Amino acid sequence: MTRILLVEDNEMNRDMLSRRLSRRGFDVLIAENGKAGVELATSEKPDLILMDMSLPVMDGWEATKRIKANPTTSAIPVIALTAHAMASDREMALQAGCDDYDSKPIDLPQLLRKIEQLLAAPTERPFRK
Numbered sequence: 001m002t003r004i005l006l007v008e009d010n011e012m013n014r015d016m017l018s019r020r021l022s023r024r025g026f027d028v029l030i031a032e033n034g035k036a037g038v039e040l041a042t043s044e045k046p047d048l049i050l051m052d053m054s055l056p057v058m059d060g061w062e063a064t065k066r067i068k069a070n071p072t073t074s075a076i077p078v079i080a081l082t083a084h085a086m087a088s089d090r091e092m093a094l095q096a097g098c099d100d101y102d103s104k105p106i107d108l109p110q111l112l113r114k115i116e117q118l119l120a121a122p123t124e125r126p127f128r129k
């Protein structure tokens with residue numbers, strides 16, 4: 001079963017998205033802040049990470065940089081989730097090492113396409129170093 005780590009501090013967003021992903025057959029792991037996200041990524045090595053950018057303790061940009069700097073987790077695709085559909089947010093997310101980007105509110109069919117794309121073509125990620 002494909003395991004997705006969802007790093008999201010907003011309880012309502014977290015519950016809704018995790019429930020919808022579970023219904024689509026994904027095994028969803030949860031972290032409520034960036035630091036816990038990095039720790040779970042390292043210990044559980046999920047197949048993909050959905051990373052909210054605005055997080056307590058450690059934000060999503062820093063958490064992604066750490067995940068991408070660690071050889072044991074660097075290959076895990078990270079999709080950034082932010083509240084702002086601004087070009088600068090996309091740039092910042094990609095510079096932090098995120099493989100893709102999506103803005104809230106989540107359009108589930110669109111997010112699922114991005115997830116499937118990253119899971120299917122691990123060698124064709126344009127932003128992978």
Ligand code: MN
Pocket residue numbers: 008009010052053054055
């Ligand atoms: Mn947040």
